[in-house]
Amino acid sequence: MVFTQLFVNGLIAGAIYALVAAGFSLIYSTTKFVHFAHGATVAVSAYFLYFLFSILGINFWISVPLAIAFGAFFGLICNILVYEKFVDKKASNVILLITSFGLLILFESIILLLFGADVKTIGFIKISKGIEIAGAIITPLQIFIVISSFVLLAVLWFFMKKTKLGKAMRAVSDNKAVAETLGINAKKIFNWSFVIGSAIAGVAGIFVALEQNLEPTMGTNLIIKGFTGAVIGGIGSAPGAILGSFLLGFAENFGIWFLPSGYKDAIAFVILLVFLLFRPTGILGIKREVQK
């Protein structure tokens, strides 16, 4: 019972981390800079859903796609109005990294200003006792989150492998200069990676809003976990980021069965440190090296 419950807990945590990490990794793979404000995209989307559904009273199923679209738009605007300007000025990745931190703090502060500091809930789903499956208790919402995450991540994989745009993204990710020589507009691809990555963050934001509620700093916590998942799996590789995120979710939940609960974040950071020291390319980095 305990093992299955811990497995389920890890699965739920991993599914949310994976959605954050997948979008983050997708953006990193094409742009090659760390977009920490991706955490703000998660929070902005979640609060936009709260605004539409809980404040304006718009139907939930209309509010959801609008919130995802808003997340995508927000990511695109961040790129066009901020990052693109710095990239045009040949700013280093360190500057872009600091800029992304600045954006994260700025938008969290704006959320705080507009919505206040207290925790908000989206009371769409009435929480009741979970369903017992193989000794583990899981709620219908959590089942929906896990299944939706897998479906979405499978769609992302298909998109990257089979569609023209996905292939173009991979081309820019592999070698921007060569891709541009072949006629691929890298700026356009950057924009698309922000749109798609941020839309996935929007989905993550909605799931977190429904499962864990909303607070202005929610994005920071999630991007830390998403970033850790991405590094573990192989930063720049969306499948790697997903794998790393699930591993992180399991490691955290199984780890605190044996260790005091306060070590949960320490487990995540120790794993991050170990990977940065001994396997900076992440788990799927091995595959790439073999391919090369």
Add this chain to the structure above:
Amino acid sequence: MKTKIIFGITIAAIIAIIFFAGCTQQNQPGEEKIRIGVLLSLSGDAAFFGESELKGIQMAVDEVNEAGGINGQAVELIVEDTGTLNTPATITALQKLVNVDGVSVIIGPTWDMPGVTEVAEKEKIVLISPDNIVGITGEKKLEYFFSTWQPQKAEMLALAKFAKERNLTQIVILKDTDIYSEVITKRFLEAVNQQRINVLGSFSVITGTKDFRTELIKIKEMKPDAIMAAFVSESPRGPLLKQIKELDLKTPVLANSAVEDQALLNNFSQYAENTVFFASPNIVREKEFLSKFEAKYQTKPVGPGAPNAYDAAIAIVTAYKSEARTADEIKTFLKTHTFPSMTFGQLQFDENGFVSSDVTKFVIKTVKNGQFIPYEGS
């Protein structure tokens, strides 16, 4: 080059204007006001406390000013935001209030930050917090520190007595690592030992944690009669109650009185119904305070610190009215007098600057029909 010179001159002119405007503002003759520093969390997790506390202080000061001020002098609040549990920012703000604004007394900070009280002691500045329960260690005697929060020992004893009466004799503690939660836990352990209640285990989570599923599975295996949840902020309590319900734990949750927070009811009342029990100070003038607060702000206070903040402001104003001006005079006055209080009726500080235990009566409360109400037995 010319553009750079013009840009430089413009910047210098702006700085000069701001500087002289500041000087002029401080030296306007005939408008000398009594300045009180306010050091509260107006951003971050503790902002829901800090914002309500500021409203409580502002309400008290506005009442005083409308009644003619302190011996004809108006009271002015100089407010600084400290963020949440941000000790360096709080110390910087405190030093600014003391050295730049020249205040003798500061209301704040929100929540417990060891280090801040030490600086206040060194600066010899009176610090009167609406919700700080720790001071430096909670044990060490402080000269300039005061708190209008209810006495923790008495609160935890009332909670332990309630647990004993309901036969909740096997308890598990779940807390975060904040110093406030540590002190609450310490006081709770003292109280349950006194009541011969058995503590089966204790789980500490990092402050800010909102996923308690693994801890709750462990707790479920221990089959306790109750869970004592000691948290500094409102943000983990809602998710905890929600996860307790999801995991079908039918265990009652005992909590510290900070749980009595409108934000919890706004968002999580369905999970707290008949589940959460806490010892709440019997706020003597609660109706009066709430009606004044709601009339002024058209909203209820969010955190539980607002009446305490009001009390802190009234205590200081009373000290000023008696011609106490320096920090030493105010400190001596606060230690030797009794003050009108919304929470306690009459407020008196003990030798450590905390509210004297004998003035406080506690009532056990729970959540019923979306409201915090006194528990009347099952």
